[in-house]
Amino acid sequence: MKKPLLFAHRGFSGSYPENSPLAFQMAAEKTDVDGIESDVHIAADGTLVVFHDATLERTSNGTGFIKDHTFEELLRLDIGAWKSPEFAGQHIWTLGQLLDFCRDTGLLLNLELKNYEVFYEGLEERVIHEITKRKMEETVSVSSFNHISMQLFKKLNPDIETGLLYDKPFLDMDAYISRSNADNMHPRYMLLQYQPELMKLYHDNHMKVIAWTVDDPENIKDMITRGADGIISNKPDVLCSTAAQENI
Numbered sequence: 001m002k003k004p005l006l007f008a009h010r011g012f013s014g015s016y017p018e019n020s021p022l023a024f025q026m027a028a029e030k031t032d033v034d035g036i037e038s039d040v041h042i043a044a045d046g047t048l049v050v051f052h053d054a055t056l057e058r059t060s061n062g063t064g065f066i067k068d069h070t071f072e073e074l075l076r077l078d079i080g081a082w083k084s085p086e087f088a089g090q091h092i093w094t095l096g097q098l099l100d101f102c103r104d105t106g107l108l109l110n111l112e113l114k115n116y117e118v119f120y121e122g123l124e125e126r127v128i129h130e131i132t133k134r135k136m137e138e139t140v141s142v143s144s145f146n147h148i149s150m151q152l153f154k155k156l157n158p159d160i161e162t163g164l165l166y167d168k169p170f171l172d173m174d175a176y177i178s179r180s181n182a183d184n185m186h187p188r189y190m191l192l193q194y195q196p197e198l199m200k201l202y203h204d205n206h207m208k209v210i211a212w213t214v215d216d217p218e219n220i221k222d223m224i225t226r227g228a229d230g231i232i233s234n235k236p237d238v239l240c241s242t243a244a245q246e247n248i
């Protein structure tokens, strides 16, 4: 069996505030993951920021949409205390800070463009600019539920790997991927169990398969057995120890 690439979803988000500097640092320090998965939006002043939701309420002490706040305003928010008072004092990172962190720690980055609720104009070009100015085309890949965005991204820069995220079964996936210019497929992991034949279809089309979000040993082992090329988990400690037990 081959060893899949192991990714910490929103950093070490099972134990630390998701997409916070602490969650990224703990994934690097406490686990053996190959990379980080994270999410990017555009603030009102054009700054690319790392955050999951399009709105602030769930994981910060702010309100409203990210797109309506400048980075200076977002930086004043606490993005740790919602998880637990002990994590107070965490502040939002720019994409540039996350890229520098990944370069310095040697971690891969799978960056999700969050452009399916808010359609950020120019997000693809801005993300490409941040990656290429650091020459990180080989270690950063992108993904999105917005497959039109991924098609555009690939046209704008063929050197950076793209992936199609999806969370529901599709009709006629064979025809869908043959029209796509994407490098990889990013299914919610249950979909590979529901339609086991898809793994072969993707691999026959030279696509890597990155499954998310897999947190329990039984399903992590199942994804390894099925030949997933990457696994994304909220529990990167469980992910790494389970993969190690499989002797791969």
Ligand code: G3P
Pocket (backbone or CB within 6 Å): 009, 037, 039, 052, 112, 143, 165, 186, 212, 213, 232
């Ligand atoms: O990349 C996998 C996963 O992050 C997709 O969904 O909502 O957790 O960003 P979400």
Ligand code: MG
Pocket (backbone or CB within 6 Å): 037, 038, 039, 112
């Ligand atoms: Mg994501």
